[in-house]
Amino acid sequence: MIHRRQFMLSTGALALGAALPLGAFAQEAAKIGFVYVSPIGDAGWTYQHDLGRREMEKALGNKVQTKFVESVAEGPDAERVIREFATSGHKVVFATSFGYMNYVERVARQFPNVVFLHATGYKSGKNFAPYNARFYEGRYLNGVIAGKMTKSNVLGYVAAFPIPEVLQGINAFALGARSVNPKAEVRVIWVNAWYDPGKEREAAMTLISQGADMVTHHTDSTATMQAAEERGVHAFGYHSDMSKYGPKAQLTATTHHWGDFYTKTVQEVLAGTWKPTRVWGGFAEDMVRLAPLSSAVPADVKALVGKLEGQLKARTFHPFTGPIVDQSGKERVAAGVTMDDAALGKMDFFVQGVASKLPNAK
Template identity: 80%
Template structure:
């Protein structure tokens, strides 16, 4: 793997540089930087963002020149990389992990003529916007499938960090499963990392040993799907279609697609029409999709999921529709009410059906 501390010129931009005089390239190409929290690999969170970067290049051609730095930890190193992009002439910087948020905010103040976009956070500024996908929509559908497919009625979930984004997914998965199988329970193990294949595998194996016959994860590697394939249980991939790592285990995956958003955003910046906003897209926006369904899923269940997907796309169904009750029996949402985006963004509880407890973060 190329040293992540070096800015990396993409293959297509490199080909362009070889074909055009350097001065012409410098005048015409808008330089865009991408900061990745994990290795690109061939599946997962960073892989999906890199596919989108390549889609951006293919769409805008010589108008843009993209660079990326992968495997950047959420800390001082992230601030350094973000600042180096801005200081070296990059006019747009995409920072693709929750833990980059405060660093993006700080650097954005120092470089008011650079446009910054941050994935999965909630802060913004004049030259600083954020974007996210409604992962929970796909998770609810995964839960419905899990509830139909489980025999043990124990589902396993490997989580990265107990932040609202991850809690939304766990709760939606649980609500989906309980909507078709009220007796299920979901067990969660935290690995405190977005990408650590060793810890992810160990957590999955532990959940399977506890009786989980369907597992999934909100982490970046394929380790959970691989563990499920090895142990003969079912799994859902995340971020990407991970079926090649578990052809029998992989039921489907909630996949995320950023290419159209990246191209649209860069076009707006180039046209001078971009304004900071909070983007949160789901099925109806094409930012969330399901990977192909495993033929092991009965036809009736596939039809059930397809019908729900159509309702999500049409905006006629919301996974967080009341009544919603937390683990302690407290009603968090009354019958018929729909949880708004503000409440979703502050989610700090598990719903009934999650057997594990949230870690004490106070």
């Protein structure tokens, strides 16, 4: 594993530079930095961001030179890494985890000539802005498949932290399942970490022992998929297509795609046209996709999911359209009303169909 405190320079940029003729460096490549919360590996949250980094680098060629630091904890170490990027001449810094938000805000104020982008947060400023993907769209489709295919009516969910983004995914999964199977229930176990394969595996095994025959996760590793494969139940990958870790278990996966966003953002910064606007893209923007559906998914379920996916791409369907009722029976969204982005960004409840309680819930 690459040491977390070691800045890694893209070898592609170096190789390209070595082939250039004398004088080709009159226009110096713009330095672009990436801060990753977990190891890159070959699947998961950080892996998808690194794929995006490489896609951007390939698209922009010798205009950019990228560096990254992986496995940076959401604490003072994050601020140090972000600041090191800013002080070493990086023009753009992408900080790719929710817990980096306040550190990005602090450093951005001190370096007004550097552009900072922060994944999954909500704060912004003159030179920093958040970006995110509508993961909940894919979660709803996963829920539809789970609701149709479950035999036990128990669906398991390994979750990291009870923040709005994670609650959106759990609730969308439950709403999708209940839309086709009113008896389905979602059970959640919190691991209080984005990346902890041991805890993720333990949580998945516990859910399976409680009767879950469909499991998914909002964590970074492949541990949940591997547990499902081992125990002979079905699973839905997250971030990446994880079918190689669960060839029999995976029914599909909600996958995230950042390359076009990274390329467009850096192009705007280099052209001097970038503005700090919030980006939140889904199926319509091709930032969220479904991995290929397993042959185990029945034809009628594939057809239903395909129809819903088309509606998401056309923006004619929204998973959080009322009536939506929470666990206590309180109506949160009236019939025919769709939750707006502001409400989604403050989500702090579980919908009916989620059997577990929120931490510290009264």
